[in-house]
Amino acid sequence: MTSAMSPSERRLQKELMSLIKDPPPGVSVDAEQAEQNLLQWTIHMEGATGTLYEGESFQLQFKFSNKYPFDSPEVTFVGSNIPVHPHVYSNGHICLSILTDDWSPALSVQAVCLSIVSMLSSCREKQQPPDNAFYVKTCNKNPKKTKWWYHDDSV
Amino acid sequence: MLRFFISFFSSLFQMMIHILTTKKHIIQNVLSIYIKTTGGNISIDIDPKCDVSHIKKMVAPQIGLQPEELKVIFAGKELGDDIIIEECDLGQQSILHVVKIKPGNVQSKISASSTPNSKTLMPLCESLDDLMFSASSGSRTASISIGNETSTSDSLLDEIEVVANNEKSKPKKVHFYVYCPTCKKLTQGKLRVRCHFCKSGAFTVHSDPQNWSHVLESKQITGTCENDSEFCENILQNKEPTFAEFYFKCSEHISLGENDQAVPLDLIRPNLRQLQCLACFEITETIFSFPCEDDHVTCLDCFEAYCKAKLSDRQFWQHPEYGYTLACPSGCANSFIKEIHHFRLLDDEHYERYHRFATEEFVLQSGGLLCPQPGCGMGILADPECIRITCQNCKYVFCRNCLQGYHIGSCDPPEIQETSGTSGDCGTELNCDNRNGAGDDASRTTIKVITKPCPSCKTPTERDGGCMHMVCTRAGCQFHWCWVCQTEWTRECMGDHWFG
Numbered sequence: 097m098t099s100a101m102s103p104s105e106r107r108l109q110k111e112l113m114s115l116i117k118d119p120p121p122g123v124s125v126d127a128e129q130a131e132q133n134l135l136q137w138t139i140h141m142e143g144a145t146g147t148l149y150e151g152e153s154f155q156l157q158f159k160f161s162n163k164y165p166f167d168s169p170e171v172t173f174v175g176s177n178i179p180v181h182p183h184v185y186s187n188g189h190i191c192l193s194i195l196t197d198d199w200s201p202a203l204s205v206q207a208v209c210l211s212i213v214s215m216l217s218s219c220r221e222k223q224q225p226p227d228n229a230f231y232v233k234t235c236n237k238n239p240k241k242t243k244w245w246y247h248d249d250s251v
Numbered sequence: 252m253l254r255f256f257i258s259f260f261s262s263l264f265q266m267m268i269h270i271l272t273t274k275k276h277i278i279q280n281v282l283s284i285y286i287k288t289t290g291g292n293i294s295i296d297i298d299p300k301c302d303v304s305h306i307k308k309m310v311a312p313q314i315g316l317q318p319e320e321l322k323v324i325f326a327g328k329e330l331g332d333d334i335i336i337e338e339c340d341l342g343q344q345s346i347l348h349v350v351k352i353k354p355g356n357v358q359s360k361i362s363a364s365s366t367p368n369s370k371t372l373m374p375l376c377e378s379l380d381d382l383m384f385s386a387s388s389g390s391r392t393a394s395i396s397i398g399n400e401t402s403t404s405d406s407l408l409d410e411i412e413v414v415a416n417n418e419k420s421k422p423k424k425v426h427f428y429v430y431c432p433t434c435k436k437l438t439q440g441k442l443r444v445r446c447h448f449c450k451s452g453a454f455t456v457h458s459d460p461q462n463w464s465h466v467l468e469s470k471q472i473t474g475t476c477e478n479d480s481e482f483c484e485n486i487l488q489n490k491e492p493t494f495a496e497f498y499f500k501c502s503e504h505i506s507l508g509e510n511d512q513a514v515p516l517d518l519i520r521p522n523l524r525q526l527q528c529l530a531c532f533e534i535t536e537t538i539f540s541f542p543c544e545d546d547h548v549t550c551l552d553c554f555e556a557y558c559k560a561k562l563s564d565r566q567f568w569q570h571p572e573y574g575y576t577l578a579c580p581s582g583c584a585n586s587f588i589k590e591i592h593h594f595r596l597l598d599d600e601h602y603e604r605y606h607r608f609a610t611e612e613f614v615l616q617s618g619g620l621l622c623p624q625p626g627c628g629m630g631i632l633a634d635p636e637c638i639r640i641t642c643q644n645c646k647y648v649f650c651r652n653c654l655q656g657y658h659i660g661s662c663d664p665p666e667i668q669e670t671s672g673t674s675g676d677c678g679t680e681l682n683c684d685n686r687n688g689a690g691d692d693a694s695r696t697t698i699k700v701i702t703k704p705c706p707s708c709k710t711p712t713e714r715d716g717g718c719m720h721m722v723c724t725r726a727g728c729q730f731h732w733c734w735v736c737q738t739e740w741t742r743e744c745m746g747d748h749w750f751g
């Protein structure tokens with residue numbers, strides 16, 4: 097059964113199982129959709145209690161290439177509610193270094209989710225990135241093709 | 252001479268009888284081996300079930316000596332009389348060395364009978380099935396213990412036995428993996444040893460190699476060269492000590508002689524400690540063990556996937572000593588793969604690409620440039636003065652500075668270079684075309700510009716639509732540049748012409 101799968105499918109299958117079985121708080125994966133297409137997952141994320149995003153819920157889309165995990169996943173916020181955050185553009189693109197330059201195969205979907213949760217949780221003022229309007233107009237559809245000028249990580 | 256033939260045929264006859272009396276698979280049970288003596292080579296067919304004393308009895312008359320005067324050497328060890336040939340796992344056409352015992356030369360023979368239950372009392376066998384071998388934690392050198400010295404209380408051995416006990420099975424067999432140039436693939440290897448100086452296999456080691464550096468680095472283990480002193484410079488000059496030289500043979504094809512060697516792939520190892528592949532989380536029997544402090548390993552499938560992923564973005568590094576190579580996927584420090592034959596694990600198509608990129612990288616680092624024609628990419632080492640470059644491969648004539656069809660005057664994006672029109676005087680350089688002018692305009696108009704050089708490293712870069720912001724994917728460059736300005740990408744570029 098597993099032998100017919102490519103290494104990246106084997107890895108994704110394992111990650112999916114553990115995310116279904118043991119998801120981090122506030123995070124859940126659309127298992128049915130992911131099982132149909134292992135290369136594209138939708139993940140639901142709840143704003144953590146006690147943060148500016150409490151009560152909100154978001155959707156993240158993960159797209160994987162067959163080079164995963166040697167190549168980072170393409171991660172964007174999708175759906176009707178995009179969090180207003182200094183590192184999140186209104187088109188859903190996220191400015192987070194582990195999604196591009198600092199990606200390592202030792203990271204995982206779960207690790208990315210936890211980073212995004214903590215990125216949202218540490219926000220002190222709901223605000224769009226300063227160059228939002230311009231970026232959204234001109235950027236490539238794939239956020240991985242953007243050279244991110246990483247904003248101050250403490251925001 | 253007559254005596255030679257008589258004894259030869261009598262031993263042959265003896266052997267035939269021996270073979271005929273063993274019941275099963277008569278044909279398959281004959282092992283053809285070479286006996287190398289100071290008098291020359293003797294080819295014999297033996298029953299793998301016979302012992303070393305039998306070989307001595309067969310060989311002694313042929314070289315005019317008594318069996319007691321002989322010593323049989325295989326893979327750096329003297330074989331005791333009661334060792335059964337089968338236990339040495341000799342391949343077909345293997346070479347045993349038979350030498351005359353030098354007077355007063357005390358050797359500790361390996362004898363199978365002395366402590367039969369101890370696995371450390373075995374000869375250095377061909378496939379090393381008897382060796383206990385472990386990828387040690389931390390020190391990242393696999394420990395090999397062949398020992399006829401039983402004293403070494405090797406904690407690594409204990410570790411393996413713990414693993415074995417947990418699995419309720421026998422300790423894992425040990426294998427060395429090699430790249431075999433004859434089979435053209437990854438195979439299991441056999442460790443062999445010879446004299447460092449005269450390369451004679453008639454050589455016994457004083458101690459067993461304990462780790463990979465003993466095997467891979469030269470002059471680590473001493474031994475005794477049993478070659479005739481007139482043939483070994485080291486013995487002649489009475490230099491001490493005499494060093495062993497280790498090498499590997501492929502165990503999957505019949506030996507083609509002493510020069511038939513294989514390249515050890517020391518990072519491919521049996522997964523004795525049941526480590527998990529960092530990419531697919533699987534625990535496989537054989538692993539690729541990265542040379543990093545953290546013991547990161549991948550399965551062989553994922554190693555291949557890793558190489559392919561890095562190759563597609565030119566993310567290999569040109570290491571000054573090792574060549575075009577990769578480091579641990581987790582980005583660990585000092586984790587470059589030393590032996591680039593490991594990349595032979597790639598399929599032909601990708602290995603060829605690896606080879607091409609490596610060559611190109613070498614060309615770029617030597618100050619050369621690559622033909623910008625899509626699908627060509629020929630490496631060209633031209634005189635730095637020469638602006639008009641003709642590709643020897645595809646005949647494309649281009650400008651060194653902008654990598655576009657050759658032109659007179661300055662390049663289109665004006666910042667790049669003030670070539671001042673004196674572009675044709677390129678001396679005698681082979682790749683340079685001395686003719687000025689004629690035909691250049693034609694090439695300029697017919698060849699569509701699809702590539703532009705990275706302003707930092709000059710690698711031809713294709714633009715796949717989208718924005719003007721280019722990122723050089725070449726390892727070590729990663730330069731962010733503007734397709735329009737052909738200079739570093741700036742906020743101004745974003746503002747002025749981010750989009751087409």
Ligand SMILES: [Zn+2]
Pocket residue numbers: 431432433434435438501502503504
């Ligand atoms: Zn072979």
Ligand SMILES: [Zn+2]
Pocket residue numbers: 446447448449450451476477478483484485486
């Ligand atoms: Zn020698």
Ligand SMILES: [Zn+2]
Pocket residue numbers: 103528529530531532533549550551552553554
């Ligand atoms: Zn794997």
Ligand SMILES: [Zn+2]
Pocket residue numbers: 541543544545546547579580581582583586
């Ligand atoms: Zn590592």
Ligand SMILES: [Zn+2]
Pocket residue numbers: 622623624627628629642643644645646647
């Ligand atoms: Zn060319």
Ligand SMILES: [Zn+2]
Pocket residue numbers: 650651652653654655658661662663
């Ligand atoms: Zn030019």
Ligand SMILES: [Zn+2]
Pocket residue numbers: 705706707708709710723724725728729730
């Ligand atoms: Zn570059």
Ligand SMILES: [Zn+2]
Pocket residue numbers: 733734735736737743744748
């Ligand atoms: Zn520009």
